[in-house]
Amino acid sequence: MSGLAITTRSSPRRHILSLHGDLDMATAPELREACQGLTFTAGQELVLDLSDLGFCDSSGVSAFIVSSRLVESFGATFAIAAPPMQLTRVFAMIGLSDFFTLYDSVDGL
Amino acid sequence: MMSPAHDESVGGPAEDDNRPSFSALLEDDAADLYDNAPCGYLSTLLDGEIAKINATLLDWLGYAREDLVGRKRFTDLLTVGGRLYHETHFAPLLRMQGQAREIALELVAADGRRLPVLINSTVKTGADGAPLLIRSTVFDARQRRAYERELLRAREAAEQERARWQRLSETLQRTLLPPILPAVPGLEVAAHYHAASYEHIGGDFYDLFPLAGNRWAFFLGDVCGKGPEAAVVTSLTRYTLRAAAVYDPDPVAVLSNLNSVVLQQGHAADARYCTVVFGLLVPDGDGFTLTVASGGHPPALVARADGRVEMLNTPGGQLIGILPDATIAVASTRLAPGESVLLYTDGLTEARDFDGAQLGDEHLAQLAEGFVGRGAAEIVSSLATMLDGLGDRLTDDTALLALTVRAES
């Protein structure tokens, strides 16, 4: 069973969480916990870097939604960078293509 | 094997060591070591007759040497159950392999006490390779056995618990699906639920039921996640859809209602959502008018009488239960005699074939070309067979629902 590793880079302007591995029912809580472990200030941004994300199921999508709500409750903003093609298709399927701010990559952020 | 000069001189140079303890070791002799070793020694003939036994084991058992040597067999020292085990497992293994290790048995002492032991045995062979006798070492395993009993009890309890949980899961799963689909005049209907595992209750659901005015409604969907929390949402969804359809059968209204209800139920820490297709069938001459509304669910497939396969696309429909004003997309078509519609959950399109590649929407559409001219039952059973064949590669539950308009007879 493959797991999930999360690495964090923080600056005053944004936190970047890079997800390595699979996001599923077993690992989705780890993403939520990682977000809860951060402190946010208004105007700050949280970016999930998904360039190294493997499998992602509906629990993963749910974790994105929960994370975005948490971040927004602090007046911060939420974005996703480099979503895999499959996830982009899932977002389209479930009508969330315009729901998240999307970046092509975290380069230059 | 028993040479003390060899076995016991590992500690250092023997000649000029003056330590009293070391001298004592040198005076140790093989016979004393054999008799008073901290484990039992036992040698038997091939038929089990006891030929030699050390004092330690005699002491444990409370027998005198003359009680046993030449008089009893090894199996005489065992409990009856132990004898059965010996004859069916231990002895054959020893014969076949020349040795047996860590066999757990109980010896019966002279006074009837039972002594749990672990036994290692080897067959001693002569120069020609023929077996001569069996040598065994016997270790006192009272504490170990007590601990193992605890482990066994814990394992049994865990297994019972697991069986109970599985029964509960299966029962709960059944309550989320209709026991049988109703007979619909003019339609052939079939459904299938493939549970990837009974460890977790899946969140897929479907139903088909009549409405006033000869109309019929059906739905099929997938609640995010698995387990009891998902089952709560599944149950809520199923009953809400049924009630909402009676109140106002317009598919968009039904799913909007569902969205409000699931949204109210949810809480911030747990974004529990579902994707669902709701359909309304209205008789229309020799066929039906089908209106489907979709909340973020994969499109239904329509197999036309002329061989074409269409996706009943509902672009822009949003998942149910997360967004206060979820967009519900709607599509409508007419189903002529011989035409079928197939609804499925993404377990089907996410199923991986032998190469690990997902089946995918495109492949499914290809597969669906084979549906033309076949009825709902055949379509569902061919897909179910394919899913069964995937075995462990199918990691998600999958629900299938197919409807075929009967050709006039």
Place this chain on the structure above:
Amino acid sequence: MFAHGFGCDQNMWRLVTPAFAEDYRIVLFDYVGAGRSDLDAWRPERYATLGGYADDVLEICDELDLRDVVFVGHSVSAMIGVLAAAREPSRFAALAMVGPSPRYIDDDGYTGGFSAADIDELLDSLDSNYLGWSAAMAPAIMGNPDRPALGEELTNSFCRTDPAIARHFAHVTFTGDNRSDLAGVTVPTLIMQCREDLIAPLAVGEYVHRAIPGSEMVVLEATGHCPHLSAPEQTAKALRAFLETLPASRA
């Protein structure tokens, strides 16, 4: 066709079968749950009685299109053979039983040699040795420097005996009662009985002999329940002598 008993697999016959390889077609198999059988094929309902195992024997006969079968059954397999021969008598030329017992538990006027409590004790022994036979212990059991291939093969099959299946088979074997099936045996039958056998004592062998009309009984000068391992030559000799009394059969 050689059928192994409870606790073992087809390897048990390796010292006896060579004596017959030239003149007979030899069929060896593992019962479902034993040896290298497909454990997925095991169903508690199917194997709740020996009849399920007898059906498997008949399926093998059918699949291989066997006729004139001499069924050599060790221990519990002797009764499985009785059931199989009763269901399809035409398949079988003869039954040869090694250490048979139609009932292990004593009953009114019948001595099987065991009480119900003894059988529970066996099940406990199986359980406590299950821990010892765990996968982690397997490497320690493997070694037999002189006959490595044999050691590995046997250990593999022993280790593969799923504890739940072994327990179930033990229960079916040792709590069953096939005494009333014996009278229905119509094929020539040989009973090979060890002089001293804790599992199937001489008296039980004699009971089987009396109950099967026209059966032959040979007492082997061997101790234990597995003469095919401890006295293979004698076992093979007794079997061959019996086979020579039969009309020509070659299966």
